Amino acid sequence: MSTTAPKAKPPVSTPDKREITTKPRFSDKVFRGVATAGGLSSLVILGLILIFLGYQGFQVLRSEGIGFITGSNWQVMQDNAGNTDLAASTFGIAAMLVGTLLCAAMAVVIAVPISVLCALYLTFYAPQFLKKIMVAVIDLMAAFPSILFGMWGFFILMPHVEYWGRLIHKYFSWIPIFKMEIPVFTRSPFVAGVVLAIMIIPIITSVSREIFSQTPLDRVQAAYALGATRWSMIRAVVIPYGKSGVVGGAMLGLGRAMGETVAVYTVLNLVYQINWHVLIGAGGNVASMILLKFGEAGPTETRALMAAGLVLFLLTLLVNSIANTIVSRTGGKGR
Amino acid sequence: MINPSEDGNDEMETKPITSSLSDVAKATQARKQPGSGALGVGLEARGIHAWFGDKLVLRDISLDFWSGTVTALIGPSGCGKSTFIRTLNRMHEFIPGAAMAGEVLLNGQDIYEQGTDVTKIRLKVGMVFQKPNPFPSMTIADNVLAGLKLAQLKTENKDDLLEECLERAGLWNEVKDRLNAYGGSLSGGQQQRLCIARSLAVRPEVLLMDEPCSALDPGSTLKIEETIQHLSSSMTIIIVTHNMQQAARVSDYTGFFLSDGGPGELVEVGPTSEIFSRPKDIRTENYVTGRFG
Numbered sequence: 001m002s003t004t005a006p007k008a009k010p011p012v013s014t015p016d017k018r019e020i021t022t023k024p025r026f027s028d029k030v031f032r033g034v035a036t037a038g039g040l041s042s043l044v045i046l047g048l049i050l051i052f053l054g055y056q057g058f059q060v061l062r063s064e065g066i067g068f069i070t071g072s073n074w075q076v077m078q079d080n081a082g083n084t085d086l087a088a089s090t091f092g093i094a095a096m097l098v099g100t101l102l103c104a105a106m107a108v109v110i111a112v113p114i115s116v117l118c119a120l121y122l123t124f125y126a127p128q129f130l131k132k133i134m135v136a137v138i139d140l141m142a143a144f145p146s147i148l149f150g151m152w153g154f155f156i157l158m159p160h161v162e163y164w165g166r167l168i169h170k171y172f173s174w175i176p177i178f179k180m181e182i183p184v185f186t187r188s189p190f191v192a193g194v195v196l197a198i199m200i201i202p203i204i205t206s207v208s209r210e211i212f213s214q215t216p217l218d219r220v221q222a223a224y225a226l227g228a229t230r231w232s233m234i235r236a237v238v239i240p241y242g243k244s245g246v247v248g249g250a251m252l253g254l255g256r257a258m259g260e261t262v263a264v265y266t267v268l269n270l271v272y273q274i275n276w277h278v279l280i281g282a283g284g285n286v287a288s289m290i291l292l293k294f295g296e297a298g299p300t301e302t303r304a305l306m307a308a309g310l311v312l313f314l315l316t317l318l319v320n321s322i323a324n325t326i327v328s329r330t331g332g333k334g335r
Numbered sequence: 336m337i338n339p340s341e342d343g344n345d346e347m348e349t350k351p352i353t354s355s356l357s358d359v360a361k362a363t364q365a366r367k368q369p370g371s372g373a374l375g376v377g378l379e380a381r382g383i384h385a386w387f388g389d390k391l392v393l394r395d396i397s398l399d400f401w402s403g404t405v406t407a408l409i410g411p412s413g414c415g416k417s418t419f420i421r422t423l424n425r426m427h428e429f430i431p432g433a434a435m436a437g438e439v440l441l442n443g444q445d446i447y448e449q450g451t452d453v454t455k456i457r458l459k460v461g462m463v464f465q466k467p468n469p470f471p472s473m474t475i476a477d478n479v480l481a482g483l484k485l486a487q488l489k490t491e492n493k494d495d496l497l498e499e500c501l502e503r504a505g506l507w508n509e510v511k512d513r514l515n516a517y518g519g520s521l522s523g524g525q526q527q528r529l530c531i532a533r534s535l536a537v538r539p540e541v542l543l544m545d546e547p548c549s550a551l552d553p554g555s556t557l558k559i560e561e562t563i564q565h566l567s568s569s570m571t572i573i574i575v576t577h578n579m580q581q582a583a584r585v586s587d588y589t590g591f592f593l594s595d596g597g598p599g600e601l602v603e604v605g606p607t608s609e610i611f612s613r614p615k616d617i618r619t620e621n622y623v624t625g626r627f628g
Contacts, residue, residue: 216468218464218466218468219468221426221464222469222470223470225424225426225461226457226481226482226485226537227457227485228454228482228485228486229485232484232486232487236470236485240470240472
């Protein structure tokens with residue numbers, strides 16, 4: 001602190017902390033402005049969507065109250081003049097919310113192991129030429145229009161998935177979610193989950209591959225120098241390092257799976273009743289429901305759909321922030 | 336892979352005949368004066384060449400490493416010392432485009448022989464790297480025992496092995512109360528000794544050290560040099576170093592590598608005292624007296 005010998009208790013008279021500043025140059029100011037504008041624009045757009053949905057949906061949300069997310073009825077009543085009678089109509093999207101979560105969760109459960117294995121193969125096992133081709137194909141898959149996934153799922157995949165569903169039902173029906181009273185396998189949440197899984201595999205693979213390839217080389221070499229096989233090296237070094245990245249990729253995938261509309265609409269049978277049994281051909285999905293109703297909805301029903309959109313928006317936000325918390329808690333270690 | 340050990344024995348008998356004259360000359364040169372602690376040749380490099388892509392980086396290196404001795408490899412940067420020791424436990428092949436020629440005999444068996452399980456070679460020839468690299472996701476104890484897990488080995492008493500390895504690496508007293516702390520919580524010097532302990536846990540016959548002290552402070556360097564002295568009675572140690580005092584302090588033999596812009600070559604090898612006091616080659620003399628490099 002000072003060069004003179006300490007007399008009494010030096011900590012008592014520490015100086016105030018100085019404010020550390022710098023005078024930016026003009027060019028830096030300009031760039032800072034541009035970057036800030038770019039950065040904030042996404043926030044502004046998000047905010048505007050939220051306000052729009054909230055404003056449009058407010059009336060319905062107020063009249064339905066909590067019933068909007070706990071009820072499962074969607075009935076539009078009209079008065080004698082042909083206008084929608086808001087008080088007599090009921091709007092409830094509980095079944096759709098449950099269905100959305102169920103399909104998305106199933107998609108993530110199916111997609112994550114496949115994606116992680118794919119990423120590990122690409123990073124550590126694939127020969128160079130195959131790696132290049134596969135990376136290109138996977139990136140293409142991520143940008144594939146979802147209606148094509150939906151159509152392919154409907155015409156090609158569904159018969160097979162129904163068969164898998166039968167097998168699962170035969171051997172695992174003791175697990176509650178695989179139970180079913182009526183054997184209707186067509187257009188079930190399980191089918192939708194499989195289609196969604198295929199859609200999100202490229203995203204999770206791509207994120208996982210990125211993080212796996214960044215594994216510090218010195219740790220990889222340390223493991224090999226200790227006589228590690230490739231698999232034991234991956235388990236001891238790559239997985240601990242890449243774990244949080246994989247979770248992050250899974251969250252991106254989950255977000256996409258929850259918001260996916262057209263593909264799910266093509267393969268899922270929408271039923272206004274909460275159904276936890278994934279193999280039965282009756283499910284729900286908020287985004288698909290909005291698509292289904294939007295074309296023929298009157299002004300009030302459109303408002304209700306906006307409210308449904310708002311709830312989906314908030315649900316996605318909630319799930320993502322929970323996931324982020326999990327990532328930041330479990331991350332850190334192993335990096 | 337029918338019977339690798341038999342194949343190896345056949346090979347061993349034929350090899351000295353096929354190796355070139357200069358190899359034999361250099362080999363005998365190194366063999367002339369085994370140190371008092373020498374137990375026999377543990378590791379022999381025969382005519383090692385190494386390439387990165389099309390570029391030849393090492394030409395015709397032949398060196399014997401005696402059990403129970405420390406061999407220091409010195410030379411200016413870029414002369415291929417690290418590349419050379421990485422060929423000795425087959426870490427060289429991890430670099431894309433890397434190739435090699437020649438033979439490395441571990442107890443008479445060529446480690447590059449077709450059908451060799453490379454993981455077994457690396458268990459016998461351990462390596463300590465320039466930068467301390469403990470596994471950050473593991474505790475100190477898990478780090479030391481990581482090799483057992485990685486190579487799927489079993490041990491009777493893990494606690495004894497843990498203590499023995501940390502003791503031999505000179506780290507036991509500093510960490511015995513916090514074996515469950517993470518490896519990253521140690522200082523750089525401690526981390527490096529942890530890495531040495533980790534290498535010892537799989538009981539290698541040879542330990543390769545690639546500039547183990549270059550990232551460390553003098554105090555830690557001293558500790559690691561003491562550790563090397565301790566270990567040298569029971570194993571073969573090969574250390575690459577830029578620090579000539581260190582080579583003089585810890586090694587029994589010294590090899591001087593040099594590259595004149597082309598591939599690195601072994602200029603001279605001999606007992607450390609002779610390399611530093613009466614080098615035969617003028618280039619060695621210039622280097623050890625600090626006139627270049």
